Amino acid sequence: MAQRHPDPTDPGPRTTGPVADPRPGTVGPLADPRPASAGSPADPRPGTAGSAPTGDTLAGYLRAQATEFLRALRLHRETGSGANGSEGSAEAARALRRSARRISAGLHTFQPLLDSDWCEAMRPELAWVSGTLAMEHACTARLERLLAALHRLSGSTAFPVRPGLPAGPHLGGRAAGVVPAPAGPPARSTTAAPERGNLTVGAAKAGALLDRQLTLARTRAHSTALQALGSSRFHAVADKVAVLASEVPLTGTAATTDLRLLAAAAEDRLTAAVTALPLVTAGNPYNAAALVHGLSPDTVAHPQDAPWHQVRLLLRLHRYARETAGGPRGDTVVDLRLLAAGQALNLHRDASEAAAAAAHAARTPRIAPATAYALGVLHADQRHEVEAARFAFQQAWQKETVGAS
Amino acid sequence: MAQRHPDPTDPGPRTTGPVADPRPGTVGPLADPRPASAGSPADPRPGTAGSAPTGDTLAGYLRAQATEFLRALRLHRETGSGANGSEGSAEAARALRRSARRISAGLHTFQPLLDSDWCEAMRPELAWVSGTLAMEHACTARLERLLAALHRLSGSTAFPVRPGLPAGPHLGGRAAGVVPAPAGPPARSTTAAPERGNLTVGAAKAGALLDRQLTLARTRAHSTALQALGSSRFHAVADKVAVLASEVPLTGTAATTDLRLLAAAAEDRLTAAVTALPLVTAGNPYNAAALVHGLSPDTVAHPQDAPWHQVRLLLRLHRYARETAGGPRGDTVVDLRLLAAGQALNLHRDASEAAAAAAHAARTPRIAPATAYALGVLHADQRHEVEAARFAFQQAWQKETVGAS
Numbered sequence: 181m182a183q184r185h186p187d188p189t190d191p192g193p194r195t196t197g198p199v200a201d202p203r204p205g206t207v208g209p210l211a212d213p214r215p216a217s218a219g220s221p222a223d224p225r226p227g228t229a230g231s232a233p234t235g236d237t238l239a240g241y242l243r244a245q246a247t248e249f250l251r252a253l254r255l256h257r258e259t260g261s262g263a264n265g266s267e268g269s270a271e272a273a274r275a276l277r278r279s280a281r282r283i284s285a286g287l288h289t290f291q292p293l294l295d296s297d298w299c300e301a302m303r304p305e306l307a308w309v310s311g312t313l314a315m316e317h318a319c320t321a322r323l324e325r326l327l328a329a330l331h332r333l334s335g336s337t338a339f340p341v342r343p344g345l346p347a348g349p350h351l352g353g354r355a356a357g358v359v360p361a362p363a364g365p366p367a368r369s370t371t372a373a374p375e376r377g378n379l380t381v382g383a384a385k386a387g388a389l390l391d392r393q394l395t396l397a398r399t400r401a402h403s404t405a406l407q408a409l410g411s412s413r414f415h416a417v418a419d420k421v422a423v424l425a426s427e428v429p430l431t432g433t434a435a436t437t438d439l440r441l442l443a444a445a446a447e448d449r450l451t452a453a454v455t456a457l458p459l460v461t462a463g464n465p466y467n468a469a470a471l472v473h474g475l476s477p478d479t480v481a482h483p484q485d486a487p488w489h490q491v492r493l494l495l496r497l498h499r500y501a502r503e504t505a506g507g508p509r510g511d512t513v514v515d516l517r518l519l520a521a522g523q524a525l526n527l528h529r530d531a532s533e534a535a536a537a538a539a540h541a542a543r544t545p546r547i548a549p550a551t552a553y554a555l556g557v558l559h560a561d562q563r564h565e566v567e568a569a570r571f572a573f574q575q576a577w578q579k580e581t582v583g584a585s
Numbered sequence: 586m587a588q589r590h591p592d593p594t595d596p597g598p599r600t601t602g603p604v605a606d607p608r609p610g611t612v613g614p615l616a617d618p619r620p621a622s623a624g625s626p627a628d629p630r631p632g633t634a635g636s637a638p639t640g641d642t643l644a645g646y647l648r649a650q651a652t653e654f655l656r657a658l659r660l661h662r663e664t665g666s667g668a669n670g671s672e673g674s675a676e677a678a679r680a681l682r683r684s685a686r687r688i689s690a691g692l693h694t695f696q697p698l699l700d701s702d703w704c705e706a707m708r709p710e711l712a713w714v715s716g717t718l719a720m721e722h723a724c725t726a727r728l729e730r731l732l733a734a735l736h737r738l739s740g741s742t743a744f745p746v747r748p749g750l751p752a753g754p755h756l757g758g759r760a761a762g763v764v765p766a767p768a769g770p771p772a773r774s775t776t777a778a779p780e781r782g783n784l785t786v787g788a789a790k791a792g793a794l795l796d797r798q799l800t801l802a803r804t805r806a807h808s809t810a811l812q813a814l815g816s817s818r819f820h821a822v823a824d825k826v827a828v829l830a831s832e833v834p835l836t837g838t839a840a841t842t843d844l845r846l847l848a849a850a851a852e853d854r855l856t857a858a859v860t861a862l863p864l865v866t867a868g869n870p871y872n873a874a875a876l877v878h879g880l881s882p883d884t885v886a887h888p889q890d891a892p893w894h895q896v897r898l899l900l901r902l903h904r905y906a907r908e909t910a911g912g913p914r915g916d917t918v919v920d921l922r923l924l925a926a927g928q929a930l931n932l933h934r935d936a937s938e939a940a941a942a943a944a945h946a947a948r949t950p951r952i953a954p955a956t957a958y959a960l961g962v963l964h965a966d967q968r969h970e971v972e973a974a975r976f977a978f979q980q981a982w983q984k985e986t987v988g989a990s
Contacts, residue, residue: 335878383880465870466973473740474962475788542958552954553947556961557879564969568871 235434246425249279295429319398382550439505470567492525528569535562640839651830654684700834724803787955844910875972897930933974940967
């Protein structure tokens, strides 16, 4: 389905595209000139105290994440990953992605402290692992979100979506069983179409279409992930992570380089990207900005979403950098606000992709007008969730700025 | 198209339905027990001073409105109302409706001061006049709103809607020329379909469908209004209004009855109806309440809109009562806020009816899926405008409550 957005932690081809790196004049995320000043003992942020975190702290963090990666991998193999995949296997896949993302982010943000060739070889591989493992979960979550929205839009209370339903054969999803299976718990609905609750004809057909398309996409993602986990490429990554768990390839100056300088640079990149967002509009409720171009020829890709997706990734890098280097005083408050801002951006991404999936489904040949109508309502509904998420981010960010000043 | 909502100033059949009168235990808008206390010299509101407005004030107000009605009627006949109808004719129709609404409201709110039989005979006739004259304008405004939304949703800037376009043959509309006529100003668009700007296929087809349906409805409304204005029923109303312009049938106690008591009762009815609205939800942006049931079997009538429509009418009665009896100190501030609240509720009504028109059009047999999809997006967009209008009303009302305390 919709392709995931470029990850700034993935050095990939060294392009300077606006999504890969929104800052003008730089030649890629690794080329930021500021890290060259790393090693300065000056404290870049007020309110910090104690000995500065350096290469040792970074090494400890990376070793811990590598260990977590290996633990999750072992757990994943033990819990099975095929058609008998269990909730434990999904949990293991999530843990794998989590640690892969953190190692990759550490390599990105603190690159000057690490062996350069090793970093450049490692990071695309970690991005491939977490990206491949994320696809199935994304399909599951998208279907879940769209069916829940269809139920809400139909005013249906007969079939509330239950995220706690038994999970199906998937690697990373939470609930494959959104559409209650015949063997599932007895339905409260008394309509003639119990498998869809009391959705109207158009909504039911739209739901069935999305179910078919996203289940197919999920099945493909599942196969792809299984193949990836069994590939020699993955085994090479796992071997490298196993080495990392005991031995971090630090540079000679790492022991005297203050991590907080590099963490501050990551924060600056985030702040710069946020500053470029249309936050005044976003903070004005019902600005109707997210649905503009909702009927433009290319409804699947909303270019206006890209800067927000980029901020989501930069915010995550900032959060992980804080995890590694420690933040200034008032950590908990800042962390909670970062979390709220990050959750808003996750919602933004999810709603954006769900809206694209609805638009995509509407292009299926020979669908009934009622189906297309329901998909149009659904698309607009999800674009409004996009707008709502921007509002929520603006609110969280505003608090953050006030709190951090 | 969608039927206008019951007018509480129209006594009609004396039912106690929730829309006609939201208060339990009353038997119709004319049966409020409080007016029985009219005539008491006690000032019902703090902060007022000077001699109390009584029957004389009401008589002056009604005479002035009746004179205005006759002036507008004369103007309407002079400017023509057929296929050569001009902007002047539309303006005259608006003035006719405006005065008819005010006379009707005066008869409703201050009924205890007026001859009861005369009131009961007069009010349904005035409601019929303003209702009949309003239909054509409503169709025009609805089409205008929907086409503007389609352009916005298509990200089209090539054909901004220009409300100042020359008006077509209509009685009460502002701009029949939303879809630029071939002889209009040169278009900035260079696409092959200049008559629709750069709308996409689905949006263009949806626009054409709505154009057909609402233009037909407008033409019918135009004919109906013309027939009405030429009917003996209308001439009887005009004759009665002509009598009213010189002679208001006051009761014996009118000279000593304080209008402000009756105006306060009108305000109390408004306040009670507002209190019953889900204002906490409305004040929480992006609550997604207005689109719930957007795909339910009966999408045309949104029962959740009815209390808001009712408040719109009660707010208007309150405003007119203030015009007649005068308000407490701080009038201008209160008036501006009432105006803002009323405008929000007008938007609410317009968006609600436009959403219903989009849903209605989507039921046209044999439309293309792309058309249906665009109508679905449009419906959802207008339902979000409904939600936005509720938010705007909540904000205006909150200010009002703070300001008036």
